[in-house]
Amino acid sequence: MSEFTVPGLSSADGSSVADILQERLSAYNDLHLTLKHVHWNVVGPNFIGVHEMIDPQVELVRGYADDVAERIAALGNSPKGTAGAIERDRTWDDYSVGRDDARAHLAALDLVYTGVITDSRTAIDSVGKIDPITEDMLIGQTAQLEKFQWFVRAHLENSGGSLVHEGASTEQDAANEARQN
Template sequence: MARTANRDANRPAYTVPGLTTEQGAELIVTLQERLNALNDLHLTLKHIHWNVVGPHFIAVHKMLDPQVDRVRLMADDVAERIATLGGVAHGTPGRLVADRSWDDYSVGRADAIAHLGALDLVYTGVITDLRNAIEQAGKIDPATEDLLIEQLRDLEQYQWFVRAHLESSSGTLATADAPTEVRAAKKAVRKSGKSAG
């Protein structure tokens, strides 16, 4: 019901050639959800960057800055695609908080491995939702689908960078089956403590 209301509120007066305004509206709703996710991810990555501690501090601190920069560019690309389709890109914090379907990142000052464990779950959520958006966009518009696929490749690579810190030599993830960020953080630290000791 809310998705339908958002689609009607976002129905553009015009859109790109070859699409109907209904199709444009559907894409705008999907892209607004991606914009919210990317803006949230950008802030979450900076939060981790500022609050990571421990022996892996500098490696994680420096690893995150290029991710932050790229995610910001992704958000800009999505916002510009919304505008191209005739919509309004909503990028205010209030709109983000009102529209998102997930909770705030739940780890404060913590060891690098703890943050990476939690971040792995964040990336899983963002990537899963992005794959769904790609499927929806692919039914309507190859240009929007292409934009999202390019972002998917980068986000999956960033999750790989994170998971490399959490993976054992046998290929298992320390965060496997963790249902929350806090549990993933605890599992990652516990697993790293066992392998280190």
């Protein structure tokens, strides 16, 4: 650990915020890889719409990872962007849907977004007490993630407001429900 951090934070507080950000970095790195996996493996009648909808999400999430990594460095810590770091920090299962139709992937991806957004909101709560600059960065990122989830859910919602995979607790269950409905 460095002897420095950003002005106004103690080294201990800087390190604490960096630890929280490391979890976000691993989540963002995993999410951008998952999004590319969906992009490469989506098939069916809605292929092109979903294929093209995913790429801007990938680019923004990659940018979030870069912003988070640079914030970790500014706080005096070393960001870890390796596959090993993702695996170590992971509290979620690896994305499990292979080549499949758009609705199946989107239903599974909805659960991925729910997990990332929930964890981001927890991180916002934790860093907000210590570092409003980091809090602000995470709030902006989370707002965009919520918008992406809305794009995904628009493909899965019926006119009554229910999702085709309502109640699914795993990606495979969500994909199966979407295929059947």
